[in-house]
Amino acid sequence: MAENFFDKFRLLTEKEDYQTVNTNIENGVVFRGTNLWVLIFAIFVASLGLNVNSTAVIIGAMLISPLMGPIMGIGFGMGINDISLLRKAIYNFLVATGVALATSTIFFLLSPISDAHSEILARTSPNIYDVLIAFFGGLAGILATSSRHKGNVIPGVAIATALMPPLCTAGYGLATLQLSFFFGAFYLFIINTVFIALATFIFVRLLHFPLKDLHSVQSEKRARRIVWVIVLLTLLPSIYFGFDIVQQSKFTKNANHFINNEAHFTNDYLLNKKIDAKNKSISLVFGGKEILPAEIQQLKLRLKNYQLDSSALEVKQGFAYLADNKNNESNEQFNQLTNALGMKEKQLNLVQLKFDSILNQQKLSVQIYSELKIQYPQLKRAIIEPSITINDSLMQTNTYLVLLNMSAGLPKAEKNKLEKWLKVRLNQANLKLIFQ
Missing domain, CATH: 1.20.1080.10 (Glycerol uptake facilitator protein.)
Known part of the structure; x- marks a missing residue:
């Protein structure tokens, strides 16, 4: 076999x-x-x-x-x-x-x-x-x-x-x-x-x-020596360059890990980064509030945790940096930083809007519960929140879920009245009212 x-x-x-x-x-x-x-x-x-x-x-x-x-x-x-x-x-x-x-x-x-x-x-x-x-x-x-x-x-x-x-x-x-x-x-x-x-x-x-037949053993030996000398002379520089590429790749990987894990400052965001593996340097441009020298020094001290002890770290202060170096920086770079800042602001605004919406919803739910409690003292707990209804064909419909836990039941007519009141109060025609 x-x-x-x-x-x-x-x-x-x-x-x-x-x-x-x-x-x-x-x-x-x-x-x-x-x-x-x-x-x-x-x-x-x-x-x-x-x-x-x-x-x-x-x-x-x-x-x-x-x-x-x-x-x-x-x-x-x-x-x-x-x-x-x-x-x-x-x-x-x-x-x-x-x-x-x-x-x-x-x-x-x-x-x-x-x-x-x-x-x-x-x-x-x-x-x-x-x-x-x-x-x-x-x-x-x-x-x-x-x-x-x-x-x-x-x-x-x-x-x-x-x-x-x-x-x-x-x-x-x-x-x-x-x-x-x-x-x-x-x-x-x-x-x-x-x-x-x-x-x-x-x-x-x-x-x-x-x-x-070369008719000479010496000639054959000399030919072999010439072959291997040429091979070695060609090979040795490539080994050096190959080792250099591996080192540069390792530096780039470690630098990216360092930036992702450590390059964070409160009320600041990273606008641009430049990793120069050949010269072992890292350049970071931040936008936001001014970063204190002590904070930058603390960041540099953490380089050793990523095998970047011998690398040079430069932290630049976004638009302040550009203003000080306007003669050396191109308009294109300035525009890139402007666009990046604009994008960051839009993202922050969207997050703020979502947060405000959630906060307002919570306030509304608390207010509705207080109003219901006055009308129905037997109310013990309530869930009042926006929701989605999904049917068999996977169609989604926005709805409002209101779940009321009461110590005593309500007559059907009173339930219908309460449902109509909630639709008007919440301004939601599509509402699901559940009693427990």
Whole structure:
């Protein structure tokens, strides 16, 4: 039973013929004619997608991009010790990268839209998670290429590993002279390249494809050392950035907990908050009465309860803050705070109206009970309140419920008279009178 179960994971029985795999890899490596033009068009499509912030367009560009070819060729060439294929793959990879960068740079130089939308910003901060995506995507890619059951894996790998958008973002960085965008995006492209190639190299060795003789043990050792040095040099910065992202996420979570649980002052309400996880700072803008320095200090002392000891907390006093800084604050921010204050006032007014309505109802009920007690001394208790009647079809009708507990009963005529009096007194035509 166990043997049959583990047989499901065996790959050698589905392995494609070596010559077929080798031919497919070599054909995908070459960038000339059709492949080169398809790459240029794909770069234009991806750049347009980034420019208008369209995820669907970017995904379409990744599907038509032929960039996976030379990258898998690099990994395959290293895996079977084919120096000729490796050189060809590296050369075509460099050509493709250069053409892609030039195309995207030209596009963004000519484009009238220069804003960095979310799709661009998402490609400027690579980390260890991008390494894992590239590595497992590369494993899926070479597995599909080496298997007779290819399915639709390659398009999925092209989308997951996202080779096109980083190159286009790097071009955007060059065109707008924002070098931080260029280096961040190009580093993401290098991560994808290195770890797709590494996954291909590892899987080729696992599948025991025939190796070409390098005629020198030293040459093979040197090639392996070069591979692992490149992998480590690519991996280490991503680990640092990944750790930094985890820390920033933790800071943001703790800061939100702190604000929700502690940032409350009597007769004040929070108008705006800004959490800067990178610089470990929290800025709060309150509206209402003036917050005393002692109260702010007490709030800062509670930061340590949320692992925010080293963070900077700034409390700003709403409109007073804006008045003191009107030269530095935009009209838009002032309007936002005005609108927020207006919304808070409306909410408070609604709450006050509901409270007043309940209070008035209580006073009315007490008054009606006093009047009834004078007319009917046998009255012991009463419930007098608005209610809702619900029928079988779930129709709701507003009504008034009056329940009277009397020590002695009343004649029917007196009950009818009392009901009419209550309808007039309460100004409620729909009234339900119950005697106990």
